[in-house]
Amino acid sequence: MTAVHNPILPGCYPDPTICRVGADYYLVTSTFEYFPGLPVFRSRDLVHWEQLGHALDRAGQLDLRGIASSGGLYAPTLRHHDGVFWLVCTLVDQGDPARGGNFVLTATDPAGPWSDPVWLDEDGIDPSLFFDDDGRVWLHGTRLAREPEWHDQTEVWLRELDPATMRLIGPEHVLWRGAVLGAVWAEGPHLYRVDGTYYLLAAEGGTEFHHAISVARSESVTGPYVGNRANPVLTHRHLGRGTDIVGVGHADLVEAPDGTWWAVLLAMRTYGGYHYNLGRETFLVPVTWEDGWPVFAPGQGRVPLVVEVPDGVRADGGAGRLADTPPADPWPPAGPVLPGDLRWTGLRGPADFAEPHGEGWLLHMRPDNLTDATTPAFLGVRQQHQDVTVRAVLRFDPAGPDEQAGLVVRQSERDHVLLVVTRTPDGVGRRVLAVHRRAGTATVLGDRLLPDGDHPVTLAVQARGQDYVLLAAVGDAPPTAVGVADGRTLDSVATGGFLGLWLGLIATSNGSPSDTVVVVERFEYLPR
Ligand code: 6LW
Numbered sequence: 001m002t003a004v005h006n007p008i009l010p011g012c013y014p015d016p017t018i019c020r021v022g023a024d025y026y027l028v029t030s031t032f033e034y035f036p037g038l039p040v041f042r043s044r045d046l047v048h049w050e051q052l053g054h055a056l057d058r059a060g061q062l063d064l065r066g067i068a069s070s071g072g073l074y075a076p077t078l079r080h081h082d083g084v085f086w087l088v089c090t091l092v093d094q095g096d097p098a099r100g101g102n103f104v105l106t107a108t109d110p111a112g113p114w115s116d117p118v119w120l121d122e123d124g125i126d127p128s129l130f131f132d133d134d135g136r137v138w139l140h141g142t143r144l145a146r147e148p149e150w151h152d153q154t155e156v157w158l159r160e161l162d163p164a165t166m167r168l169i170g171p172e173h174v175l176w177r178g179a180v181l182g183a184v185w186a187e188g189p190h191l192y193r194v195d196g197t198y199y200l201l202a203a204e205g206g207t208e209f210h211h212a213i214s215v216a217r218s219e220s221v222t223g224p225y226v227g228n229r230a231n232p233v234l235t236h237r238h239l240g241r242g243t244d245i246v247g248v249g250h251a252d253l254v255e256a257p258d259g260t261w262w263a264v265l266l267a268m269r270t271y272g273g274y275h276y277n278l279g280r281e282t283f284l285v286p287v288t289w290e291d292g293w294p295v296f297a298p299g300q301g302r303v304p305l306v307v308e309v310p311d312g313v314r315a316d317g318g319a320g321r322l323a324d325t326p327p328a329d330p331w332p333p334a335g336p337v338l339p340g341d342l343r344w345t346g347l348r349g350p351a352d353f354a355e356p357h358g359e360g361w362l363l364h365m366r367p368d369n370l371t372d373a374t375t376p377a378f379l380g381v382r383q384q385h386q387d388v389t390v391r392a393v394l395r396f397d398p399a400g401p402d403e404q405a406g407l408v409v410r411q412s413e414r415d416h417v418l419l420v421v422t423r424t425p426d427g428v429g430r431r432v433l434a435v436h437r438r439a440g441t442a443t444v445l446g447d448r449l450l451p452d453g454d455h456p457v458t459l460a461v462q463a464r465g466q467d468y469v470l471l472a473a474v475g476d477a478p479p480t481a482v483g484v485a486d487g488r489t490l491d492s493v494a495t496g497g498f499l500g501l502w503l504g505l506i507a508t509s510n511g512s513p514s515d516t517v518v519v520v521e522r523f524e525y526l527p528r
Helices: none
Strands: 002-005 017-021 024-028 037-043 050-056 072-081 084-092 100-107 125-131 137-144 154-162 167-176 187-194 197-204 212-218 245-255 261-269 281-290 293-296 306-309 354-357 360-364 378-382 388-395 404-410 416-423 430-438 441-450 457-464 467-474 480-486 502-508 517-527
Touching (some): 017 245, 017 261, 050 100, 072 187, 084 125, 125 187, 137 187, 154 187, 167 197, 187 245, 197 245, 212 245, 245 281, 261 293, 281 306, 354 517, 378 404, 388 404, 388 502, 404 457, 416 457, 416 467, 416 480, 430 480, 502 517
Parallel strands (some): 072 125
Antiparallel strands (some): 002 306, 017 024, 024 037, 037 050, 072 084, 084 100, 125 137, 154 167, 187 197, 261 281, 354 360, 360 517, 378 502, 388 517, 404 502, 416 430, 430 441, 441 480, 457 467, 467 480
């Protein structure tokens, strides 16, 4: 037995999807406008997870340019059949609904390479695949109801997919509109067959406070599906906003070798009021079966903070080695985030502005800044802890006041905090500037003069609950605060959207041409 603390993937890892192949569990989550996208994790015990790579990691696989924050890659589904991994997902462009759509990627090795996308001729979001025992393959997903009875009513549709041609064939079936009268956003559907019966799992209520998980079953894959009288089978919406975990929904099921069942799902941890800066995280919940229905967190009825995972979830019953390379415990490790670390992500395209440089990076400055839906010279990691310090040591002699390089706390184009080295407005001095862009409007939080030249500057963002203290130091001097940002203004409760926060690096010349290279000696992620 191993005790695992929820969430199993802290930080912005929403819409988890899971499958098992022999001794290995694989898990993928949504990544929106971030690149590389769709991280692929592996575990042998549901407790320790290691990232193998990303399913979208090459330029040309998918075009994320111009995709505004919280658009992009939504809710994937991962399945394995006949030696092939299948990943279905949606590209969403909220500014141009005609762009994007549902697509399939395949791979024989989940670490990659993954194929280029094959686009599917069905609209909506949250696609899923079900491989039936008779060899037929069924695609299903969520879309706004064609004939809605109320606002934001959605429906789960189903069609057969010919896996040889990747074309949808045969008639379409509408399976589900949610369990509850008036339910909005019945979504995130997944079909399973257990002991000959078809089960449809779906979220509803929207991926915020009212999120919930419901289940229905049928004798035939095309329906009719009858909802469980216990629906919703898991939610925290009745616990009130003061509870520690909210927004429980969007689950996927997996059966372990010992016959036990498990759900991965998304939820948010609130702190400092009704705010969840880490975003929608991935949790693990035990599932049992009673009277032909799944029971989530039996005896508890809520997402447990600690889950006892039996050794039988391992194909070897716990006898053998955990993995070829045991992942770090705890994960992520405290310390420098080295250039090859898979936690690094940029925006909308490859980070070809960045060159590995020892423990850090050389960042070739770009005119783009964080307000642009482009690929600015930004690299960051998810904020995975409420109390964490990120610290970077830079060498940078800005050519003018437009040139800025340093640390950022990023929610979106409209909402982020900068702690950057730049020039004074007269171009004479060098300074550290702290700026909070909130709902599109920038406010200076503080500034401080620096010695001229490119003496190393240490910048730090120290998150202590909802206080993000912005610190700077020159040489060996102790860091002092330049400003403080209020985290309550940065999470998606405050800003809208689907994302948790990223902590990262930026090098921008704010529209001016620039050949400047910023030396980042080191970037550290230090949970308290
Ligand atoms: C996801 C869907 C949802 O596709 O949020 O509100 C989307 N609903 O299930 C992004 O995570």
